[in-house]
Amino acid sequence: MNRSQIINHVSIALSTVLNREVPQLTEESRLFEDLALDSTSVIELLMGLEDTIALEIDPDELEPEVFRTVGSLTDYIEAGFAKTAAV
Amino acid sequence: MNFVERLKKDLTGDPGARFVFVNNFEVERSWAAGEPKLPGAGIAFAGATVNRMEEMGVLLADEGDVVVLKAPMDRAFAAYLTSLGAAAGRTVWAENSDPARMVTEDALVSPLLLEELRSLDDGRTYLMPLGISAAEEELSKETGLPLAGPTAQICKAVNGKIFSHRLVDELGLTAVPGTVAETVGELRGALTAQLARGGRAVVKESLGVSGRGMVVVEDERGANRLLRLIERRGGQAPANLVVESWIERAQDLNYQFVVGRTGEVRFETVKAAVLKNNVHQGHRFPVELPPAAVEELHHATQAIGKALHAEGYTGMVGVDAMLGPDGTLYPCLEINARFNMSTYQSRIAERFIPEGAHAIAATFGLRPTRVHGFSDVAEALGELLFDGSGRPGVLINNFATLNAAATDDGDFHGRLYAVCVAGSADDALALREEAERRLTEMARR
Numbered sequence: 325m326n327r328s329q330i331i332n333h334v335s336i337a338l339s340t341v342l343n344r345e346v347p348q349l350t351e352e353s354r355l356f357e358d359l360a361l362d363s364t365s366v367i368e369l370l371m372g373l374e375d376t377i378a379l380e381i382d383p384d385e386l387e388p389e390v391f392r393t394v395g396s397l398t399d400y401i402e403a404g405f406a407k408t409a410a411v
Numbered sequence: 412m413n414f415v416e417r418l419k420k421d422l423t424g425d426p427g428a429r430f431v432f433v434n435n436f437e438v439e440r441s442w443a444a445g446e447p448k449l450p451g452a453g454i455a456f457a458g459a460t461v462n463r464m465e466e467m468g469v470l471l472a473d474e475g476d477v478v479v480l481k482a483p484m485d486r487a488f489a490a491y492l493t494s495l496g497a498a499a500g501r502t503v504w505a506e507n508s509d510p511a512r513m514v515t516e517d518a519l520v521s522p523l524l525l526e527e528l529r530s531l532d533d534g535r536t537y538l539m540p541l542g543i544s545a546a547e548e549e550l551s552k553e554t555g556l557p558l559a560g561p562t563a564q565i566c567k568a569v570n571g572k573i574f575s576h577r578l579v580d581e582l583g584l585t586a587v588p589g590t591v592a593e594t595v596g597e598l599r600g601a602l603t604a605q606l607a608r609g610g611r612a613v614v615k616e617s618l619g620v621s622g623r624g625m626v627v628v629e630d631e632r633g634a635n636r637l638l639r640l641i642e643r644r645g646g647q648a649p650a651n652l653v654v655e656s657w658i659e660r661a662q663d664l665n666y667q668f669v670v671g672r673t674g675e676v677r678f679e680t681v682k683a684a685v686l687k688n689n690v691h692q693g694h695r696f697p698v699e700l701p702p703a704a705v706e707e708l709h710h711a712t713q714a715i716g717k718a719l720h721a722e723g724y725t726g727m728v729g730v731d732a733m734l735g736p737d738g739t740l741y742p743c744l745e746i747n748a749r750f751n752m753s754t755y756q757s758r759i760a761e762r763f764i765p766e767g768a769h770a771i772a773a774t775f776g777l778r779p780t781r782v783h784g785f786s787d788v789a790e791a792l793g794e795l796l797f798d799g800s801g802r803p804g805v806l807i808n809n810f811a812t813l814n815a816a817a818t819d820d821g822d823f824h825g826r827l828y829a830v831c832v833a834g835s836a837d838d839a840l841a842l843r844e845e846a847e848r849r850l851t852e853m854a855r856r
Contacts, residue, residue: 357824366451367626371636383450383640 325377325405330398337372341365351395366391379404414679414757415473421671422559422725423537430539431477431531431556432500434465435513438542438749442567443618447649450640452616452624459510460826463815467755467828470808472500477531479524480504481514481811488785488810495799497762497806503527510815515546519553528554542566542749560726566748569724571617572653575746582714584742585707587733589655596646601654602634611657618651621747627657658741662734665694667753668712672725676716678709680753680760685771685840692843693773694752695836696760704740708732711742719748727754759808759830763799768832771839775827775847777854782814788827791853795846803833805846825854 325333331349338346338359346359355361361369370383379401390400412426420426435441437458468478469492480502492498505517505524518524528550537559540547543566551558560566568574573593579586588608592598598614605612606628614637616624628634641650663684669677682694700708711730719728729751731744756772764770788807789796797804809828816823827850833839 357822362623367449367637367640370451371633371640374639375636381640382643384644386451 327398327402330377330401331394333373333376334394334397334401337369337376340372341368349394351393351398353394355391355393355397361391373401377401379408413473413761415471415476417677418669418727419559421669421675421677422539423535424672425535427535428559429475429477429531429533429536430472430559431479431528431536432468432472433479433515433518433538433540433547433550434468434750434755435515435541435544435547436464437461437513437620438540438544438547439570439618439620441513441544441546442542442570443616443620443624446616446618447651448619449614449616449624449626449652450637452619458513460812460815460824462510462513463811464809464828465514466811467809469498469500469502471755471758472498473758474499476500477528478502479514479518479528481508481512481517485785485810487789488807491785491789491807495763495797495806497759513546515540515544515550518550519546525553528556532556540750542570561723565723567618569719569722569746569748571651572615572619572745573617573651575743576653576655578715578718578746579743582711582718584711584714585740587655587658587741587744589653592650592652592654594646595641595644595648595650598641598650598652598654599634599638601652602628602638603631605654605656606631606634608656610659613655613657615653615655616651617653621745658733658735660736661741664698664700664708664732664734665729665751665753666708666712666732667727667729667751668716669727670716670720670725674717674720676713676720678712679757681705681708682753682772687840692840693771693831695769695771695839696756696764697769700734701738704734707740707742715743715746719746724748727751729753755808756830759806763797763806763830764832768834769836769839770833771831771836771843773829773831773843773847775829775850777813777825777827777850778822779813779817779825779854780822780856782817783853785810787853788813788850791849792846793849795842795849797830797832803838803842804831805842806830806832 335349416426419428472478505521507521508517532555538556539559543560544563548563573591590601592601612628614626666681667679682696683698685692685695727750729747733741795805797806807829813825831839831843833842
């Protein structure tokens, strides 16, 4: 899965969690400040992403920085795929 | 006696005692440290805006009282409150402040402030925090000022949602159907049983911060998604979760009472959440409830208060309750044995909301593009700004939260807290709407 496909998945998961259309996302879009994600919806976002991208996320290992922007979340997911591929 | 005098009498025996208010909003974050969390709920937030809610204490303090702040107040805001007679105490502030720290933590690293607080010790001066955690106990030790409340350990214990859940059963109060999962392994059975009753379920961390640390589970698929994330920790891992039915279309209520040191329990107020198109608008008061519901709330107040006193707790208590669409009152969803938003509105209500008037305590979430002073807010509100003359108006009761999250690059989230006072509940809501429109416009400029 390439980067723009991941961003597309993030966008879909965010729309579901926030229960509304999200605007065109950029790498710089901030999840909390710009998209009004809150800590309750983080749990739902993680659940949604696991369903759509078939990647196992360990929420207990996540650093808050991962959720800063769409770009940082995409970095995390990409790194996860790289790790899975290497196994 | 006014609200603060009554509180002093209940907690210290002396209505003329001096309180040093330490408004450590989200003390729950301290209580939750090291406790199990829902997946992802441990993502930490600096809470810069919440940390500046400590300013709300300025409108609670009585003559002679002291309010500890993170920073000096905006001069125009302080002058406005003084002109209204809304701020009777005096403020002191930490010389070393970090936006990510709660006010108590700032105080503990500010030697000049600590010295000033030590100098207040006259045998009848008490630290009065929003809630007591290890940091407030340390502040008491550092300053020599006794706490007007019990130990942090007792406070943490009675603030757990598992404690509330079990207490409701023990007291025979009407309970929301649900159960407790102490370990990860118990969650699957609890969720399955809950969903089998029909409707949605909510899973709440025992020591989650109010309104956070919870997830609503729609159906079996949602349950499996949550279980998949959490079961990786292993069945024996601690979970400390409460699983309950999600009551649809319920009216949210919040009532507060005081548990005095002699065990006397005194009801104070009840407020109701206001929704418009499913969007939370704030809390209104006074509230007209069916007489049976009022009676049940008073009964619950006495029962819960006595149980808390038996646990060693004394102090303010706020309880979240719900009135279901079928008229069923659920008198205790959650006990917050600490100050609540209502506590901070108590003196405002006594000073400015006469018999027959109505109020909505509102939060305005704004997206300012730059830092605004209180004079900008006053100008934007114009004739809507509360002036104490008796005509309807918007009384700002927390200004520091507007700029707390200001950044150098781009817009940010800011909040203003206000009490909108008018002649009727509808007028108060209309006033709130117009104020929000004007403030939103101001934030863009």
